[in-house]
Amino acid sequence: MPPLKMSDSPNTKGLTVRHISHSYGGEAKRPVLDAISFHVADGAIACLLGPSGCGKSTLLRMIAGLAMPQQGQVMIDGRKVTDAGQKHFIAPEDRHVGMMFQDYALFPHLNVYDNIAFGIDERMDKTWMHQAIRRLGLHAHVGAFPHTLSGGQQQRVALLRALARSPRVLLLDEPFSGLDADNRIRVREETIELLRERSMAVLMVTHDPEEAMFMADSILVMKQGQIIQSGSPTETWLGPANAFVTELFGPVNRFCAKVCEGVVDTPLGRFAAPPSINEGTEVDLLVRPDGIGIAESTQEDFAGVHGTVVAARLLGRVSHIKVDIGNDQLLHVRIAGVILPKIGTKVAVLVERCSAFIFPCQDKQACVSDRAETYQEGAASSKAMPFSLRKERNSPL
Amino acid sequence: MKTFWQHYGLRGIILFCAVLVGMPLVMMIGSVVATSPQDDEVWAHILAHALGDYMVTTLALAAGVGSLSAVMGVACAWLVSMYRFWGSSFFKVALLLPMAMPAYIVAFVYTDMLDHGGRVATWLNDSTGADAGAEVWFDVRTLPMAILVMALTLYPYVFALVRASLVEQSFCVWQAGRTLGCGAWRNFWLVGLPLLRPALVVAVVIVIMETLNDFGVVSAFSLPTLTSGIYHAWLNMNSLSVAVRLALLLLVLVLLILLVERWARGNRRYHAPSGSHRQMVAEHLKGARAVVSFCFCASLVVFGFVLPFVVLLWLAAHNQHQAFAEGFVGYGLNSLALSGSAAMGAVALGFMLAWAARPPSGWLFRSLMRLASIGYAIPGAVLAIALLLWLSAVDKAQNAGLSWLGWQGAHFLWVGSWAALVYGYVVRFLALPYGAVDSALSRVTPSMEHAARTLGASAWNVMRRIHLPMMRPSLMTAGLLVFVDSMKELPLTLLLRPFDSDTLSTWVWHYARDEAFAVSAPGALLIVCVGLLPVVWLSSMISGSTAKKSGWLTNKQTALRDTNAYAPA
Numbered sequence: 034m035p036p037l038k039m040s041d042s043p044n045t046k047g048l049t050v051r052h053i054s055h056s057y058g059g060e061a062k063r064p065v066l067d068a069i070s071f072h073v074a075d076g077a078i079a080c081l082l083g084p085s086g087c088g089k090s091t092l093l094r095m096i097a098g099l100a101m102p103q104q105g106q107v108m109i110d111g112r113k114v115t116d117a118g119q120k121h122f123i124a125p126e127d128r129h130v131g132m133m134f135q136d137y138a139l140f141p142h143l144n145v146y147d148n149i150a151f152g153i154d155e156r157m158d159k160t161w162m163h164q165a166i167r168r169l170g171l172h173a174h175v176g177a178f179p180h181t182l183s184g185g186q187q188q189r190v191a192l193l194r195a196l197a198r199s200p201r202v203l204l205l206d207e208p209f210s211g212l213d214a215d216n217r218i219r220v221r222e223e224t225i226e227l228l229r230e231r232s233m234a235v236l237m238v239t240h241d242p243e244e245a246m247f248m249a250d251s252i253l254v255m256k257q258g259q260i261i262q263s264g265s266p267t268e269t270w271l272g273p274a275n276a277f278v279t280e281l282f283g284p285v286n287r288f289c290a291k292v293c294e295g296v297v298d299t300p301l302g303r304f305a306a307p308p309s310i311n312e313g314t315e316v317d318l319l320v321r322p323d324g325i326g327i328a329e330s331t332q333e334d335f336a337g338v339h340g341t342v343v344a345a346r347l348l349g350r351v352s353h354i355k356v357d358i359g360n361d362q363l364l365h366v367r368i369a370g371v372i373l374p375k376i377g378t379k380v381a382v383l384v385e386r387c388s389a390f391i392f393p394c395q396d397k398q399a400c401v402s403d404r405a406e407t408y409q410e411g412a413a414s415s416k417a418m419p420f421s422l423r424k425e426r427n428s429p430l
Numbered sequence: 431m432k433t434f435w436q437h438y439g440l441r442g443i444i445l446f447c448a449v450l451v452g453m454p455l456v457m458m459i460g461s462v463v464a465t466s467p468q469d470d471e472v473w474a475h476i477l478a479h480a481l482g483d484y485m486v487t488t489l490a491l492a493a494g495v496g497s498l499s500a501v502m503g504v505a506c507a508w509l510v511s512m513y514r515f516w517g518s519s520f521f522k523v524a525l526l527l528p529m530a531m532p533a534y535i536v537a538f539v540y541t542d543m544l545d546h547g548g549r550v551a552t553w554l555n556d557s558t559g560a561d562a563g564a565e566v567w568f569d570v571r572t573l574p575m576a577i578l579v580m581a582l583t584l585y586p587y588v589f590a591l592v593r594a595s596l597v598e599q600s601f602c603v604w605q606a607g608r609t610l611g612c613g614a615w616r617n618f619w620l621v622g623l624p625l626l627r628p629a630l631v632v633a634v635v636i637v638i639m640e641t642l643n644d645f646g647v648v649s650a651f652s653l654p655t656l657t658s659g660i661y662h663a664w665l666n667m668n669s670l671s672v673a674v675r676l677a678l679l680l681l682v683l684v685l686l687i688l689l690v691e692r693w694a695r696g697n698r699r700y701h702a703p704s705g706s707h708r709q710m711v712a713e714h715l716k717g718a719r720a721v722v723s724f725c726f727c728a729s730l731v732v733f734g735f736v737l738p739f740v741v742l743l744w745l746a747a748h749n750q751h752q753a754f755a756e757g758f759v760g761y762g763l764n765s766l767a768l769s770g771s772a773a774m775g776a777v778a779l780g781f782m783l784a785w786a787a788r789p790p791s792g793w794l795f796r797s798l799m800r801l802a803s804i805g806y807a808i809p810g811a812v813l814a815i816a817l818l819l820w821l822s823a824v825d826k827a828q829n830a831g832l833s834w835l836g837w838q839g840a841h842f843l844w845v846g847s848w849a850a851l852v853y854g855y856v857v858r859f860l861a862l863p864y865g866a867v868d869s870a871l872s873r874v875t876p877s878m879e880h881a882a883r884t885l886g887a888s889a890w891n892v893m894r895r896i897h898l899p900m901m902r903p904s905l906m907t908a909g910l911l912v913f914v915d916s917m918k919e920l921p922l923t924l925l926l927r928p929f930d931s932d933t934l935s936t937w938v939w940h941y942a943r944d945e946a947f948a949v950s951a952p953g954a955l956l957i958v959c960v961g962l963l964p965v966v967w968l969s970s971m972i973s974g975s976t977a978k979k980s981g982w983l984t985n986k987q988t989a990l991r992d993t994n995a996y997a998p999a
Contacts, residue, residue: 094880097880097883097884098883098884099880099883099884124883124888125880125883125884126883126884126885126886126887126888126891127886128884130884131884131885132880132881132884134877134880134881135877136875136877138875138877138878138880138881139878140878140881140882140896140900141873141900142896142899142900143899151882151885151887151895152884152885152886152887194881194885195884195885198885198886200884204884
C-alpha cells in the first residue's frame with residue numbers, strides 16, 4: 034500500500050524515509066524491513082504501530098544513524114543523512130536527532146541535571162531546559178541520581194534529555210511501556226504538551242493502539258517489515274485496510290463466509306460485500322464488540338438475529354456480555370454503561386454497520402479448519418457448512 | 431560504519447596482548463627440544479633422585495592445602511552467615527584478614543618462632559633454666575606444618591566466595607529445607623553444600639593455584655616441590671633447560687587441575703530465583719555450641735593473622751634501626767615503583783583488551799582473548815622461566831638488528847631489567863583488570879551508548895564521558911589489587927629481578943632464608959599493611975552484595991567478579 038504522505042520534494046522539512054530495506058542472515062535472508070517509505074512533516078507526530086518484532090525499533094535505529102540499512106535513504110529537513118546506495122552516512126551525533134529509549138538509558142553516573150544537559154553545549158541557550166525541568170516537577174531532583182527516581186520521573190528525564198538539544202527529529206521508542214497504567218495517562222498528556230510546543234518531526238514506536246491514537250497525527254501500521262496502512266487515527270480506525278489492522282485495535286468477533294451474489298451471509302445477518310471482492314471469495318467478517326447492540330426481545334417482534342445471554346460482567350465503564358447466537362457460537366459484546374442482563378435472557382442482536390468489516394480471507398487454513406480452539410487459530414467453520422459458522426473465535430474479551 | 435580503526439586497531443590490541451602473553455609460553459615449549467649434553471646429565475640426575483620427591487610433595491601439598499582450607503573456609507562461612515553468636519559480626523570481617531598475609535611471611539614468622547633454637551624454644555629454655563624445651567621440641571619444618579600455614583592464609587578465598595554465594599541465596603531455600611524435615615546438619619549436607627558447590631570448586635582451585643605458585647613457604651620449610659626444583663635447577667645447577675622441563679611439568683599439572691575444575695563445575699550455576707529475596711535471618715547460638723563456634727573462628731583469625739601480625743610488629747619495632755641501615759627505604763621504593771607501574775600497565779592493557787573485545791568477534795579472537803588473560807593460571811616460576819627465554823631471544827634479535835644498523839655500542843637488554851619485571855607482573859595479573867573492566871563494561875548498555883551518540887557525543891567522547899567515568903571505581907579496584915599482588919609476589923620477582931637488586935619481598939625472603947628474618951620484619955610488616963587495603967574493601971563488598979542490587983552502586987558487585995577473576999576463565 035502506498036504511503037499517504039509521501040513527498041518527493043527534497044526541500045521538505047521534517048523526516049523523510051525512502052525505500053529502506055534490510056534483512057538479516059546470509060543465504061536464507063529474512064527481510065526485517067521491506068521498502069519502507071514515509072514522511073513526517075515538521076511539527077507532526079507519527080506513530081509506528083505494530084506487534085513486537087515487526088522491525089519498528091530497527092527502523093528507528095536506522096533513522097537515528099545507529100545502524101545502516103542495506104538499501105534506502107533517510108533525509109532530515111531535506112538533507113540526506115543516510116544513503117545506502119551511495120554509502121553516504123552521517124554520524125548520529127551530527128544528525129540533530131533526539132532519541133528516547135525504551136529503557137530510558139539514563140547515565141547512572143550522572144545526576145538528573147547532568148543527564149538532561151549531556152547533549153547541551155556551554156554556549157547553548159538553557160532557558161527552555163530550566164523551564165521544562167521546573168514544569169515537569171524535576172527541579173527538586175536535579176541533584177539526584179537516576180536509580181533513586183520513580184519510573185515516571187525517569188521517563189521525564191529521558192524525554193527532557195532528548196528534547197534539550199532541540200533536535201529536528203525526535204524518535205521515541207516505546208516511551209511509555211515502562212510505566213504503570215495510572216502514570217502512563219498522566220505522562221502521556223505531559224509529553225504531548227511538551228512535543229507540541231517544540232517544532233520538530235516526531236516519530237514514535239508503540240505496540241499500543243490506544244497510545245498511537247492518543248499521540249499521533251498519523252499512524253503507520255507495520256507488519257513483518259512492511260507498512261501496511263498509513264493515515265490519520267480516525268481513518269485507520271474507521272477504515273482498517275485488512276483483518277490484521279482491525280485486530281490490532283482490539284479483539285473482534287470473526288466469522289468466515291463466502292461471497293454469494295454480492296452478499297455475505299453470516300450468522301450475524303446479511304452484509305453487502307465490498308465491490309472489490311469477487312464472487313465466491315472466502316471472506317472474514319470482523320465485528321468489533323463495541324459495534325454490537327443488544328435489546329431484550331421476544332422471538333416474534335424482531336426479524337434479525339436472536340441470542341441468549343450466557344454471561345454478563347461489568348468492567349467499569351463498559352459491560353461485557355456474551356451472547357449465544359445458536360449453532361454453538363458465542364458473540365462478545367461491549368456496551369458503555371451498566372448493562373447486565375440476567376443469564377438466559379433472550380436478546381435481539383443489532384450490528385452497527387460501520388463496525389463490521391469484510392476482508393478476503395487471508396488465512397485459508399483458518400477458514401477451513403474444523404474448529405477454533407484458541408484465539409490465535411482464528412475462526413473456524415466446518416467444510417460441510419461453509420456458509421454457516423459453527424463457532425466464532427474464542428476470543429478472550 | 432566501522433572505521434578502519436574499529437576493524438584493525440582493536441584486533442591489533444588483542445593480538446598484541448596475546449603475543450605478549452603467548453610468546454613466552456611458545457618459546458618455553460620450543461626450547462625443550464634444544465638441549466646440551468650437560469643439561470641432559472642434570473636432567474638424568476633429577477629424574478633419578480629428585481623428581482619423585484618433587485611430584486609427591488607437590489601433590490600432597492596441593493591436596494592438603496586444598497582440602498584443609500575448604501574445610502576451614504566453608505565451616506566458618508557457614509557459621510557466621512547462618513548463626514549469631516558472640517563476635518559473629520566481627521568475624522565476618524576478621525576472618526578475611528589472613529588474606530592480607532602473604533603465606534611466606536606467615537611461614538617465616540612461625541619458623542622463626544618455633545624452630546629448634548627459635549624464639550619460643552629459647553624462651554622456654556630460659557624460663558625453665560634447662561634444655562628441657564629443646565628436648566620435647568618438635569620439628570617445625572615439615573609438610574603438615576607447611577600445609578597448616580598455607581591453609582591458614584589461603585582459606586579466606588574459600589570463606590569469601592562461599593559466603594558471598596551464601597548471602598546471595600534466598601533465605602527461603604534454607605527455610606524450605608527446614609520445613610521439609612531437615613535438621614540444621616542435614617540441611618547443610620543436603621541443601622547447603624550442593625548449592626555452594628560451584629563457589630567452593632572455584633575457591634579451592636584458586637587455593638590450589640596459589641599453592642602451586644608458592645615458593646616462599648616451601649623454601650622456608652625446605653620442602654622439595656616442583657617450584658623449588660625449578661629454582662634449584664636454574665639458580666644452583668645453572669641449567670635453564672632443566673628448569674624449563676620442570677616448569678612444563680608444573681604447567682601440565684595446572685592444566686589438569688583446570689580441566690578437573692571445569693568438569694567439576696560443569697555448567698552448574700545456581701541463581702536465586704528473582705522476585706522475593708529474603709535476607710538471611712541468623713539463628714541464635716547458645717551454650718556450648720556458641721563457645722565452640724567462637725573458638726573455631728577465633729583460632730583461625732588468631733593463628734592466621736593476629737599472632738603473626740603482633741610478632742611482626744614486635745620484631746619490626748625492635749629491629750627498625752637495623753632495617754633502615756640495611757636499605758629498607760630503598761627496597762620499599764623499588765617495590766612501590768614496580769607495583770605502581772605494574773598496576774598502571776595492567777589496568778591500561780586490561781582496559782584496552784576488554785574494550786577491544788566488546789563487539790564479540792570470531793573464535794580466533796575469542797581464543798586469543800582467553801590466552802591474553804591466562805597469566806593468572808600460570809605459576810610465577812613457570813612464567814618467569816618463560817619470560818627469561820622469550821626476553822633473551824628478544825635481546826638477541828634486537829642487538830643483531832642494532833648492529834646491522836651500525837649501532838655497535840648500544841646494547842640494552844631486557845633480561846634482568848626492571849622493565850622485564852613489570853612485564854612479568856602485567857602478564858601475570860592482567861586477568862584482574864580485564865575481568866573487572868569486562869564486567870564494568872557490561873553495565874554500560876548499548877542503549878546508553880546510543881543515547882549518548884544521538885545527544886551529540888562522538889564515539890571517542892562516548893568513551894570519555896560514559897565508559898570511563900562508569901568504570902572508574904572498577905578500574906581503581908583492579909589497580910589496587912594488581913598493586914598489592916605485585917608487591918607480595920615472590921617467585922617471579924626472585925627470578926626476574928635485576929642482578930643485585932631487591933624488592934621488599936625478595937629482601938624479606940633473603941633475610942628469612944639466612945635465619946635473620948627479624949632484620950627484614952619492617953619490610954614484611956609494610957607488605958602486610960598494604961595487603962590490608964583490599965581486604966577491608968572486600969569485606970564491605972560481600973556484606974553489601976544483596977543490599978544494593980540495583981543502580982550505580984552495583985559496582986560493588988563487580989568486586990565479586992573481581993574475586994572470580996582469580997579463577998581461570
